[in-house]
Amino acid sequence: MKQVIQNFKTGELYVDDVPKPSIAEKMVLVENKFSLISAGTERGTVKVAKANLIGKAKQRPDLVAQVLQNIKKEGIKATLDKVKTKLDSLKALGYSTSGVVAASMDSDSRFKPGDRVACAGQDYASHAEVVSIPQNLVAKIPDNVSFEEASFTTLGAIALQGVRQAEPRLGDKVCVIGLGLLGQITVQLLKANGCEVFGTDLSKGLIDLAKDSGADQALLRNDSNLLTAIDNFTNGHGFDSVIITAAAPTNDPIELSAVISRKKGKVIVVGAVKMDVPRDPDFYRKELDLRMSCSYGPGRYDTSYEEDGNDYPYAYVRYTEQRNMETFLTLISQGTVKLKNLITHTFDVSDAQKAYDIVLGKVEEPHIGILLSYPDNEEKSTTKVNIKSSPVQKINAGFIGAGSFAQSYLIPHAKNNGASLDTVVTTKGITAKNVAQKFSFNNASSEANDIIDNTEINTVFIATPHNSHAPYTIKALKANKHVFVEKPLAMNYEELEEVKAVYAAGQAKLMVGFNRRFSPVAVKIKEEFLNNGEPKVINIRVNAGHIPKDHWTQNKNLGGGRIIGEMCHFVDLMQFYTDAKPVKVYADCIKSSNDKITPEDNISITISFEDGSIGNLLYLGNGDKSLPKELIEVFSGGKIGRIHDFRNGTIHKNNKTIKVKLDGKGHKQEVQSFINSLTSDQEAPISFESIYLTTLTTFKILDSIATGLPQEI
Numbered sequence: 001m002k003q004v005i006q007n008f009k010t011g012e013l014y015v016d017d018v019p020k021p022s023i024a025e026k027m028v029l030v031e032n033k034f035s036l037i038s039a040g041t042e043r044g045t046v047k048v049a050k051a052n053l054i055g056k057a058k059q060r061p062d063l064v065a066q067v068l069q070n071i072k073k074e075g076i077k078a079t080l081d082k083v084k085t086k087l088d089s090l091k092a093l094g095y096s097t098s099g100v101v102a103a104s105m106d107s108d109s110r111f112k113p114g115d116r117v118a119c120a121g122q123d124y125a126s127h128a129e130v131v132s133i134p135q136n137l138v139a140k141i142p143d144n145v146s147f148e149e150a151s152f153t154t155l156g157a158i159a160l161q162g163v164r165q166a167e168p169r170l171g172d173k174v175c176v177i178g179l180g181l182l183g184q185i186t187v188q189l190l191k192a193n194g195c196e197v198f199g200t201d202l203s204k205g206l207i208d209l210a211k212d213s214g215a216d217q218a219l220l221r222n223d224s225n226l227l228t229a230i231d232n233f234t235n236g237h238g239f240d241s242v243i244i245t246a247a248a249p250t251n252d253p254i255e256l257s258a259v260i261s262r263k264k265g266k267v268i269v270v271g272a273v274k275m276d277v278p279r280d281p282d283f284y285r286k287e288l289d290l291r292m293s294c295s296y297g298p299g300r301y302d303t304s305y306e307e308d309g310n311d312y313p314y315a316y317v318r319y320t321e322q323r324n325m326e327t328f329l330t331l332i333s334q335g336t337v338k339l340k341n342l343i344t345h346t347f348d349v350s351d352a353q354k355a356y357d358i359v360l361g362k363v364e365e366p367h368i369g370i371l372l373s374y375p376d377n378e379e380k381s382t383t384k385v386n387i388k389s390s391p392v393q394k395i396n397a398g399f400i401g402a403g404s405f406a407q408s409y410l411i412p413h414a415k416n417n418g419a420s421l422d423t424v425v426t427t428k429g430i431t432a433k434n435v436a437q438k439f440s441f442n443n444a445s446s447e448a449n450d451i452i453d454n455t456e457i458n459t460v461f462i463a464t465p466h467n468s469h470a471p472y473t474i475k476a477l478k479a480n481k482h483v484f485v486e487k488p489l490a491m492n493y494e495e496l497e498e499v500k501a502v503y504a505a506g507q508a509k510l511m512v513g514f515n516r517r518f519s520p521v522a523v524k525i526k527e528e529f530l531n532n533g534e535p536k537v538i539n540i541r542v543n544a545g546h547i548p549k550d551h552w553t554q555n556k557n558l559g560g561g562r563i564i565g566e567m568c569h570f571v572d573l574m575q576f577y578t579d580a581k582p583v584k585v586y587a588d589c590i591k592s593s594n595d596k597i598t599p600e601d602n603i604s605i606t607i608s609f610e611d612g613s614i615g616n617l618l619y620l621g622n623g624d625k626s627l628p629k630e631l632i633e634v635f636s637g638g639k640i641g642r643i644h645d646f647r648n649g650t651i652h653k654n655n656k657t658i659k660v661k662l663d664g665k666g667h668k669q670e671v672q673s674f675i676n677s678l679t680s681d682q683e684a685p686i687s688f689e690s691i692y693l694t695t696l697t698t699f700k701i702l703d704s705i706a707t708g709l710p711q712e713i
Contacts, residue, residue: 001380003128003430004352004372006091013093015352019383019429019446021132023103026309028111028138030119031380032099033147034346035127037370038155039359040180040247040271042093090434094127096120096154098147099374106135107309116141118153118325120296121306123428125154127352127372129380132427135309136299139325142333148346149332149339151371152185156328156337157296157321159185159245162270163193164319165293166241170194175230175239175260177253178246178271179206179218181368184342186245186270187213192336198233200226200256201246205366212341221252230260238262238286246271251278258282268293296321303550308557342369349374383447384423387436393420395678398451400425400472401464402435405486409515410461411439413671418679422457423450448472452479459678462486465552466560470495477502477510484674486513487568489695491560496695500688509684511674512691516569517576518666518673521649525634525641525660526577528651532637535612538577539633540570543623549598562601564698567619572686572694574607574615577634582615582693584608586710587701590622597622605701 001020006013023029097119104111111117119125120137141150159182168174172195176183179201190197191214199210199218210218217233219226230239242257242265251274257267258278263286269275270293277283277290298312299305299321305312312320319327331337344367347355355370357363374380397419399411403426415421423443426432436444443450451457452475460476462469462485470490476483477499489512490496503510516522529536544566553559553566575582589603601621608614628645640652649660673685693713700711 001129001377001382001429002349002374003126004093004349005430006093008089008091013353013356015350016433017385018128018433019385019444020130020381021128021429022383022427022446023105023132024427025105026107026135027105028101028117028119028133028135029103030097030099030117030131030133030138031102032097032119032129032131032374034099034151034374035094035097035125035372036151036155037094037127037355037359037372038096038181039367039370040182041095042356042359090430092123092126092128092428092430094372095122095125096151097125097127097131098141098150098153099131102130104135106138108135110135111138111140116147116150118150118329120154120157120321120325126430127349128430129349129374129377134306136305136311136320136322137325139322139329142329145329145332148343148371150329152332152339152342152369153325153328154296155181156185156331157324158182158270158293159189160324160328161295161297161319162186162243162245162268162293163189164297164324165268165291166243166266168193168195168241171196172240173198173234173237175200175242175257176210176215177201177242177244177257178248179203179210179215180245180247181342182270183245184209184213184368185337185339186243187215188337189331190243191215192331196233198230198239206368209341209368213338221256227260234260234262239265241266241268243268244271244273246273248273250274251276254278258286258288261286261288263287265289266291297324303552303555308555339369343371344368345370347372383429384443384445384450385429385433385436386443387433388440388442390420390440390442392422392456393418395419395459395675396422396457397459397461398423398425398454398457399435399441399461399463400448400451401462401468401486402426402431403463406461406463407435407438409667410463410484410486410513410671411435413668414461414675415439417672417675419459419675423454425451448475452476452481458482459484465558466565467491467558470499473499473510474502477506477508480506480508482509482511482678484511484513484671488512488560488564488698489691491564493696493699496692496699500692503688509674509677510688510691511670511677511684511686512572512694513670514569514572514686514691514694515666515670516573516646517686518669519643519646519664520662520666520669521643521646521660521664522573522576522632522666524662525632525643525649525651528639528641528653529577529634529636532639534637535609535614536578536634536636538574538613538615538635539618539631540573540616541618541631542567542570542620543625543627543629544601544619544621545623545625545629546621547598547601549596554598561598562619562621563603563701567603567605567617567701568694568698570617570619571607571615571697572690573632574609574613574617575690575694578609578611578613578615580609580611580613581689582607582697582713583610584710584712585697585700585704587704588708589705600702600705603701603705607697 432444632643
């Protein structure tokens, strides 16, 4: 299918053929008919990508701070590799489309193939022939509303939410600062609310258009009579509310809004403007109410609503994102909002570059609403796109999932160790195409079966969200393919037992990404304790840091939480040092009434091993990042081995301290060991029994917390 793409590293903008996106639970697959280019928002997005590295850094100082913090934690080289991976990515553009449902897996069976729908969401409702949209960001189009009009729905929901924040009453006098596309729609919505509307902008053409849209009066911002006209319009009282829909790098819209508001008036910020709010005289003396309008409305940026498909109760949240979209479509249907005069250009998606030349000012043409159209095309249903045809090696690999972790730690090492890269699969076709080109895969796809059913692919790497690890592992093993799956192997007892049964019935090898045991410093420390015949005491302290509850890894259904998703690393490391089975575990976590805290992220775990060894894991999410993340200590036979954040270590013996200068967390070595085991027909680097027991132990940790009792493993 065709999609508008921008290379974030170079800034190049183009249309390319990519695999269509996949559909999952609580998603709706839509074949686009039209999409709207939001000139103000997308102009800013495109300009950031076109900026050089310093320009990008100025735009996102928050990310610069993250980079500096990562350098302290992982070093310059590892950080630079991550930055390069992030920059060398393809970005989807657009967030407001209309089309026809091709397939739906929404939880309420609300959408059927053939339904006409409007779609919203950055990275979802993109400028592409086919899009996959979360169910709460889809709304049905009334019969008398055209696809062209419906493609404005996301912008309409944004404008509608701004108006709702103003809480206008019949007869209120309202000013709209910024009369671009968002401002023009806002003017119409305010008139529908029975308000007297005044508009201002820097463009004479937009002033005239606002009057056509229903504004009672509109003047240029630099008109010398602006303030006098406003005094006369408001009878000297000032506006009841001011809605800022401008996008401006200066503080002028905020300052102007304060001057022209009445005492106890409202200022609503919808557009992206500088917000150095001047306290005196107006905001303070007038007791102005400054409000932010959050995009499409309630539900925005809430993963439970947008991604998990959980709606808010109608009685308590009357207008959500989706209900704002539906309301706007109803207003179009009733003729209350008129959009046809806002459409200045329509381009076929193949000519999207011409549209963006206008948006970026390369071609000087008056414009406001620019649409991209999507004609019927048989190739838009393709899930797989061929990139090249390299010869197949003994290890022919497919990757299911290719996020930043896989791109940094798995794919390069697989390639460098002789595996041929056949197919990469991601849910978004644009990502698959980007990764395939970057690492020279033969194919890019959005459908896992393009790997599972391909008899030429004999090895599968799985680096998807945690809840899909076991299902993909089971499918791959049944297809007689070797599997490297990132941790965790499974999310619950049932999945683990099914993996065990399928593995036992086949001949394929299975490896889980427990990389720390392969780190050079961990291997060196273990050598000091080989054959000493004594039990070991292992202390591991992990200063893991806080992860918010709305992060996907904390979602019990998606990520499984940090015990299953992260602490398994350290259970495996204990097995590595003891070469013994875990037999009993006891765990306890903090108790807190602070809803931001996840108690299980602050936990003390004691594991007993079959050889008499004991492992103590202190995993903490309530510390400070200035302390190195991981400290591992092994005591046995009059010796102590210590690992300092896997950047170096020390061995203490014979009253001497020996420094171990080795770096790395073992990602390179684990992939190398796995591939070597395949090419030389050796045993897998970690026995299945060890992998099984590590995973089982994490489930027993949860049981121990729930019961308050030690658990036999």
